[in-house]
Amino acid sequence: MRWSGWGDPAHAVSLPPRLRALLENALGVRPPERPTVTLDEIGLPAPGFDPVGLGAIVGEGYVRTSAEDRIRHTRGKSTVDLLRIRAGAVHDAPDVVVVPGSHDEVLAILDWCTRQRIAVVPFGGGTSVVGGLAPDRTGFAGVVALDLARLDTFEIDPVSRTATLGAGLRAPVAEELLAAQGFTLGHFPQSFEYATIGGFAATRSSGQYSVRYGRFDELVVALRVATARGTVDLGRAPRSGAGPDLRQLFLGSEGTLGVITEVTVRLHRAPTRYAYTGWRFGTFPDGVAALRRLAQDGPVPAMLRLSDEYETALTGPTTDGGCLAVVAYEDGPVPAVEAVLRDAGGTPLGERPGQDWARGRFQGPYLRDALLDAGAFAETVETATF
Amino acid sequence: MRWSGWGDPAHAVSLPPRLRALLENALGVRPPERPTVTLDEIGLPAPGFDPVGLGAIVGEGYVRTSAEDRIRHTRGKSTVDLLRIRAGAVHDAPDVVVVPGSHDEVLAILDWCTRQRIAVVPFGGGTSVVGGLAPDRTGFAGVVALDLARLDTFEIDPVSRTATLGAGLRAPVAEELLAAQGFTLGHFPQSFEYATIGGFAATRSSGQYSVRYGRFDELVVALRVATARGTVDLGRAPRSGAGPDLRQLFLGSEGTLGVITEVTVRLHRAPTRYAYTGWRFGTFPDGVAALRRLAQDGPVPAMLRLSDEYETALTGPTTDGGCLAVVAYEDGPVPAVEAVLRDAGGTPLGERPGQDWARGRFQGPYLRDALLDAGAFAETVETATF
Incomplete structure (x- = not known):
């Protein structure tokens, strides 16, 4: 992973x-006046505390204080994060990486850390785009980045179709291990190539x-959660209607309430392949109605993925105006889905537009780096409707 | 609703x-020595506080202190609740019903009530079987039963397929109003005939x-929740991956954290009918594998409903041993479901066993009253597996 960008x-x-x-011509965008700093140009203060107590816990080799280690654990990968790190602003850098x-x-x-009044920021793939990795130093003697990469256990129950996964397990590794037994999580956010299982849980991740x-x-x-008060084990049955669901406090907590160290997830049978097709709708409301x-x-x-007229014109195939919808199927196209899309006014565009999407499905963050180099600001926002 | 039993x-x-x-013969069960008390035999102490302040809020007609009102709001409908009320034990009775x-x-x-240090127990259909209506009087000056029956608003958004329902709306009324517009909640617990929307939410209800x-x-x-600190409105979008999901604290809270007054729910298209069929499996594990x-x-x-060998022999049709499974379909039988059941070793038994189940689907609590009269103890327990 590039320290100043993506991937x-x-x-x-x-x-x-x-x-x-x-x-350049239509929007007047110009490259930034100051290029991205180099790693050597960044000046980091010495760690604000002596991490010898941490070495006693994990072994000295797993306590890291080099400038590069600390910079690589500074904030996440939102556009604002990248603008800051490109400018060499590392005031959010942890003192120590453990x-x-x-x-x-x-x-x-x-x-x-609690006894020393040191803040701890759990760190998975480092791909957060919502500030989950930016520490609040107020009132703390220092900040530890807790890199969970070594928590990469994998245990599967093929009958119940569940797997218990270490929080630091990277998503592509998990998928590879699951695929060997015919399963998938089916969870593919744009950060897939670097994200971790614990990060998926702590950020309440949504995927393609x-x-x-x-x-x-x-x-x-x-969920298994480590807190300063001890271990919290949540979720004792596949389904439970008994009482409040406390898992839902830790899911989406961005590491603020505890450190998720292990996650048990439901699995899906892996399809033989995914098939992609494109559809054209005359207008965005037409496409929304169909979906x-x-x-x-x-x-x-x-x-089911629908682009508006503008995005379609900019990035899509020649659709003669209108909006592009991309549909992915498990195993192969489902006639009943196609019947609905056709009945709702869609025109099939064949496999090509869908394959184009699939090829570029994890490319967004790379493109953003190129846009930032050119002086253009890009960000992802999400919404939902019924 | 019978005050000393069901329905x-x-x-x-x-x-x-x-x-x-x-x-009588096989289990040696004998009718209880003491018959159920009559309403007149039950002695209730006078309310422990003056509810005049409550009358100023809701109007005097909606503050009720009669013995019958208080007894009808005493605990719920678990078997233990029924044994207590049949014996005339009403120490859990509220002082006042509002x-x-x-x-x-x-x-x-x-x-x-907070200022007077009076405990408040929200009361929907009164069908709780987990003690959610049994107050803890320790440290309180009294107990109010908060009957939500008048909170029966109904508002539907047919495009988004959601409805915003008052907590006191009874499930059969909600279904009738929804059916008029082609929708259903599809939520049918055994308590359906008396349960309320707010109760479904507060108890994290599971249905057939x-x-x-x-x-x-x-x-x-x-959810809209009234608390002693003010109103809590939770759930701002159809889907949200932002932060912890606080709705999940109030769902299943059994009224302990606040009073759910309004619930917005997703709707389903109402099927033209439900079709029921029975299947026979040689053993319970065979049936489990199929389901x-x-x-x-x-x-x-x-x-999908599977009875074990004992229940099948006692209540089911003649299946020549083995286990009865009952399957319900929207609109009509689905060949792909039948293919799986057949492939997994099931033998179709036609519509009769399913129709028998459907006829008796809300009869369990009535049967329990008859069993209690005969001196037999019956209770429902739930479990879940993958």
Whole structure:
């Protein structure tokens, strides 16, 4: 992961000339006057406390204080985060990065830090875009970034179709391990390539196929949480109608209420493949009406995605105006879905537009880096309707 | 509702002679020595406080202190509750029953009671079986039963397929109003005939068709809650991945954290009818395996219900041993479901066993009254598996 941007530098993209021209000529966008700082240019203060107590818990090799380690654990990957780090602003950097190897070590770290009045920020894939990794230092003697990468356990129950996964397990690794036994989580947010299981839970993550499989929190059967007061185990049965559901406090808590160290999730049978097709609707409201029909009455395919006229014109295939919808299916196209789309005024565009989407499905953050280089600000916002 | 038992006295059932003989001869069950007390025999102390402040809020006609009103708001309908009330034990009776007409009146009542240190127990249909209506008087100057029957508003959004319902609206009334516009909640617990919308939410209710429509809490889009500190409005969007989900604290809270006064729920298109069929499986594990296949891979019908060998022999049709499964479908049988059941070793038994189940689906509590009269103790327990 690039410390000042997204992903694997080898996969960086450059802007298509058409888009570059549009930015410069139509919108007057100019490259930033100051280029991104280099790692060496960033000056970090020495850690504000002596982490020797942490070394006693996890072993000295897992307590890291190098500038690069600390910078790589500074905030997340929102556009604002990137603008700050590109400018060399690292006032949010942790004093120390600690990499525990077990739930019990996390408990011990929280205990030690609580007694020292040191803030702890759980760190999974580092892909947060909502400030979940930005610490509040007020009243604290320092900040520890708690990197959960070593909590990567994997245990599967193929009969009940559940898996108990370490919080630090990366999503692509989890999918690979599950695929070997014919299963999938079906959870593919744009951050998929770097995100972790614990991060999915702590951020109440939503993915590209959530219309079919549910948001990540809907997959969660049980959580193990380390807190400064001890362990909280939540979720004792596949379904429970008894009392308030306290899992729902930790899901979406962004690490503020405790450290999720282990997550038990429901699995889905992995399809043989996903098939993608494109559909054209005359107007955005036409497309919304069609997708609402499927969402309300079914059948619900793996994904339903509608672009407005502007996005369609900018990024889509030649659709002769109108709006592009991309539909993903498990295994292959479902005639009953196609019948609804056709009946609602959709025109099939074949596989190509869907395959184009699938190829670029994790490319958004790479494109954003290129846009920032060109001086253009881009951000993702999400909404929901019935 | 009978004060000492369940439902409409006109619908009371008597035990089939075969069952009565089984109880007496095989199990040695004898009728209780002391018959159920009459309403007149029950001695209630005078209310422990002057409810004049409550009359100022709701109007004197909606503050009730008669013995019958108080006895009818004493605890719920668990078997233990019934044994107590049949014995005339009413130490849990509220001092006063108050029937507010609006959310604001509920707020004012909570404010008044808090200042007087009086406990408030929200009361919907009075069908609780988990002690949610049994007050803890310790440290309180008295107990108010807050009967929500007048909070019966109904507002529907047919495009988004949601309805905002008053907490006191009874389930059959809600279904009737929804059916007039082609919708259903699809929520049919055994308490359906008396339960209320607010009670469904406060108890995290599970129904006979929950495998298809979800538990009631899964239908809830938004909640309005009155607390002693003011109003809490939760659920601002159809879907939200932002932060902890505080609705899940009030769902299942049994009235302890606040008074749910209004619930916005997702609706389903009402089927033209429900069709029921029976299937025979050789053993309970065979039946479990078949139902698990449908639950995990679909398609999921409206209901999947499996009786063990003992229940099948006692109450089911002649199945020549084995276990009876009852399947309910929306509109009509689904061939893909039948194919799975057949492939998993099931033998179709036609419509009769399913229709028998449907006829008796709300009869359990009536049968329990007859069993208690005969001296037999019966209770419902629920479990869940993957």
